[in-house]
Amino acid sequence: MTTHATPTTQTITTPTTPTTRTSHPTHLFEPTDLAGIPLANRLVMAPMTRNRATADGVPTPLMATYYAQRAAAGLIVAEAATPNAVGRTYPNITALHTDAHEAGWRQVTEAVRARGGRMFLQLQHGGRVGHPDTSGLTPLAPSPVPLPDGIHTAAGHLPAPVPRELTPDEIAATVADFAAAARRAVAAGFEGVEVHSANGYLLHQFLAGNTNRRTDAYGGPVAHRIRFTMEVVRAVAEAIGPERVGVRLSPGLTVNGIEEGDTEAIYPALVAELRSVGPLAYLHVVYANPSDPVFRAIRAAWPGTLIANPVLPDGPLAAEPVHAAADRLLAAGADLIALGRPFLANPDLVTRLRTGAPLNPVRDAYLMYVGGPEGYTDYPTLPAAGAAG
Template identity: 65%
Template sequence: MTQTQHAPAASRLFEPARLGSLDLPNRLVMAPLTRNRAGADGVPGELMATYYAQRASAGLIIAEASTPNAVGQSYPHIPGIHTPAQIAGWRRVTEAVRAAGGGGMFLQLQHGGRVGHPETSGQVPLAPSAVRFPERLHTPGGLRDGVVPRAMTAEDIRTTVADFASAARGAVEAGFAGVEVHSANGHLLHQFLARNTNRRTDEWGGSALNRIRFPVEVVRAVAEAIGPERVGVRISPGRDVNGIEEGDTEDIYPALVKALADLAPVYLHQVHADPDQPAYAQIRRDWPGTLIANPALSREEVAADGGKRRGERLLSEGADLVALGRGFLANPDFVERLRTGAPLGEVRPEFLMHVHGAEGYTDYPALGAHERHTGRLSD
């Protein structure tokens, strides 16, 4: 190296980090990604164990959305965490990840709420209010129109809170370091937050403080069941996915973040985190603990560098960890590829969801020895 040449600055993405009692080898988080590869009974099998073990180099893996009860199932072949067989299946996954050298692994707990169908779960979906899901849904019999859910009674709410706590205990039994409570992307907890899906007039509806009550009750119960140091929470301020219209985002999230901070979960995970938007800066100011930032990436950004530059900027703007999704799909050794500048594989979108088998799932190749050494494809 000549006097005028300088070694590139080391990226903070590859620095070790601490999350509660976990020592993470890097700051890259594999975001939860629904892939529909569980059995029809929601039991993770060997294929899922292989998939996650291939990606064990992530600093933290947040395993895909898993239902805490039967009625919460949103799509066919998504995993659950409410039966002994499902817990045993997930235990095979966590053991495979540890055997591959991974460590930190959380399980996302997701109840679909109105994002569900009787052909899938065998039950009429539950939701804050009887407001039909406005889109079509994949079911075992094909695409179906959304149905009008049953508005949850106070007893339904108490039962669902207890089911989340039970699922969290099952996740720890299965070998997970903790769980992520999914309060984002238009699913049940997010439905309680949004005005267009929560039309209740009782203590769980109306004002922002009332609408945050159910998510806070769930997080409190889960933290009491397994300890707050094992609990994370995912939020998506202002996101309109799955027909959600929050209506007063600027009021909901300051109240929610403050209430969650009082419960001291180990992290908050923000979807579509953008340092150019005021919401991100406010959440970083209000949240006293670890913040995981999940940026929204264009296809061009994913192809160019997998989100590395966006991730580095988020770290410089106060995030503690960065969650990326698509890069991990097509690159089982995504961390190594980002570290060395090696080419990134491309996702085959036709195999992302609502399909089964290894194709487009566990058959993406890892780098060869030459590529790992040089950061270039071999001839």
């Protein structure tokens, strides 16, 4: 999450005719299968928090429009939804622990399904990434270690509070909340859920040495630190079936003040345990680098579908570099490619990448995290592709 600045308005131009991309073999646009779910291509719209829900976390009709515009993706993983109130991170993020949340998400899945799209929902608990000004509650975390750089709230950027250490009973209750949210997700029309064990949120906080200072069965050696993630994944798999469950990982990522300390030990152990749950739908590796030893070890150890999110350059993106980054990961063994910013700014991204057409730039970052259609549902599509929504 970034500190918000004053919004600016940019004029985005779109070519009248798609160009042809440089021709070379690729599997990016081939149909494929995900745990029995047919996908039109290997492109995944990555989960991206965009703060367009109501203050209570209910998805809005505007969100249904946004996701339906991007239904040409082989798979959409919808933005993080919290499984309980204390897990909220930022203002106007989505949740899934009430009937109203479930009904709001149902209008989203129905809109996407009407366009032929497929959706999973990411489930995320913020842990120490939260604030009483947002949730009304003191954040809970593995240990009482605060977020170092503060957090954005409705009142602005504030110092992060010291979280309260989860008790064993609260850990068990949180696991149950994830399972209940997964059942609601399926009832709301999602194909499945992605358990978020990445990006410095609660499950990742249990994995990392600097945020997990516990001395009980959930802290200390790697086998203990992966326990909470495994309990959540097992409970969710038991609730909705392992074939409906994906897991997101971010080995070595330091976002939200995370310092794992022993990345090379954590992820082989975690992947080995994940294999024991059953045939999960997928693993999703964030900022995947095909030359990274940990990524290669995950690919070698994981027998199922691997989604990889490539590292893309900052600044304006172009179709050929994005396509090349995707192809490198496919060549390294990835099965599906997750993209974030390109899908945000290009509702017709599949067509643009297929034809080599220029990509819309992402507008001012402020527009990513405020309510309303600007910088959200008003990105233009290619005339040849037709209106996307």
